[in-house]
Amino acid sequence: MPMIRECVVTTIDATGHVHIAPLGLIEDSGEWIIAPFRPSATLHNLKVVPFATANYIDDVRIIAGCLTGRRVWPIVDVPGHPVPRLDAALAHGELKVARVEDDATRPRFHCSVSKVEMHAPFRGLNRAKAAVLEAAILVSRLSMLPREKVESEIAYLKIAIDKTAGPDEREAWDWLIDAVAQFYAK
Numbered sequence: 001m002p003m004i005r006e007c008v009v010t011t012i013d014a015t016g017h018v019h020i021a022p023l024g025l026i027e028d029s030g031e032w033i034i035a036p037f038r039p040s041a042t043l044h045n046l047k048v049v050p051f052a053t054a055n056y057i058d059d060v061r062i063i064a065g066c067l068t069g070r071r072v073w074p075i076v077d078v079p080g081h082p083v084p085r086l087d088a089a090l091a092h093g094e095l096k097v098a099r100v101e102d103d104a105t106r107p108r109f110h111c112s113v114s115k116v117e118m119h120a121p122f123r124g125l126n127r128a129k130a131a132v133l134e135a136a137i138l139v140s141r142l143s144m145l146p147r148e149k150v151e152s153e154i155a156y157l158k159i160a161i162d163k164t165a166g167p168d169e170r171e172a173w174d175w176l177i178d179a180v181a182q183f184y185a186k
Contacts, residue, residue, distance in 0.1 A: 002026050002027055002028060003026075003027045004024040004025065004026055004027070005024065005025050005027065005032075005054075005056075006022065006023075006024050006025075006063075006133055007022070007023065007024075007025060007054045007055055007056050007057065008020060008021065008022050008023070008054075008055040008057055008062055008063060008066070008086060008089075009021050009022075009023045009025070009034060009042060009052050009053065009054055009055070010052065010053045010055060010075065010083050010084060010085060010086065011041070011042050011045035011046055011049065011051075011052050011053075011083060012045055012049050012051075012082065012083050012084075013041075013044065013045050013048060013049065014048045014049065018075055018083075018084060019041040019042060019045055019071075020062070020066055020071055020073055020075075020086070021036075021040070021041070021042050021066060022062070022063040022066050022067065022136065022140075023035075023036065023042065025054055026108075028110070030112075030113070031098065031110050031111055031112060031113070032054060032093070032095055032111045032113060033108050033109065033110055033111070034046065034052060034095070034108075034109040034111060035106045035107070035108045035109070036106065036107070036109075037105065037106055038104070038105060038106070038107070043107065046097060046109050049082060049083070050096065050097035050109075051081065051082050051083045051094075051095065051096055051097070052083055052095040052097075052109075052111065053078060053081065053083045053084065053085045053092050053093070053094060053095065054092060054093040054095055055085055055086040055088075055089040055092050056089060056090050056091040056092065056093070057086060057088055057089055057090060058090060058122065058123070058126075058129060059088045059168060060129045060132040060133060060136075060168065060169060060172045061168050061171055061172040061175075062086065062088060063132065063133060063136045063172070064132055064135075064136050064139075064172035064173070064175045064176050065172070065175065067136050067139050067140055067175075067176065067179065068139070068175040068176065068178070068179045070175070073086055073087070073088065074086070074087035074088070075087060078092070078094060081094045081114070081115070089119055089120075090118070090119060090120045090121070090122055091116060091117060091118045091119060092116070092117055092119070093113050093115070093116045094113065094114045094115045094116075094117075095111035095112070095113060095114070096111060096112050096114055097109045097110070097111050098110050098111060098112045126164055126166075126169070127160035127163065127164045128160050128161050128163075128164040128165035128166070128169035128170075128173075129169055130160065131157040131158070131159075131160035131161050131165075131169075131173070132161075132169055132172045132173055132176065134153070134157055135153075135154060135157050135173065135176045135177075136172075136176060138150050138153055138154065138176075138180075139176050139179050139180060139183075142179075142180065142183045143183075147184065150180065154177070154180065158173075161173050
């Protein structure tokens with residue numbers, strides 16, 4: 001299995017409008033592969049502007065926010081690269097699409113990495129951040145997973161939230177739990 005790095009990807013459309021999306025980038029021989037589902041803004045943007053920025057973050061509110069309708073986060077221009085980065089990025093990678101493998105469900109955009117830049121220190125791991133990330137992945141797949149599995153995994157992940165979360169992780173967790181409740185209330 002390839003290594004997948006969870007991050008937040010920024011892309012732009014032809015007018016320069018920024019789209020922010022949490023994605024798992026697939027590592028492949030020094031390239032990063034972006035494989036967005038059809039249809040998606042990320043897919044559309046990569047077709048019209050074949051550049052992206054991989055934002056390496058530790059603020060899980062951004063990931064949870066993007067999945068729960070909170071897509072406006074401060075961005076910063078990247079000199080010499082057409083796609084901005086998140087202001088909250090600890091580091092970012094500048095990606096250029098080198099080739100595309102078409103697919104009916106998830107085309108693969110193979111990207112070369114032209115530059116990686118650090119912006120802030122990484123202060124260590126936190127179980128609550130990992131729990132929010134896993135819950136966000138569950139929320140992104142609610143229509144594909146059995147309810148029992150979602151509820152069971154949420155119950156297990158909540159242990160890490162209860163034991164190790166700070167205010168940011170609790171806020172992100174609450175957004176995701178509200179999204180799960182709204183989904184099942186339909």
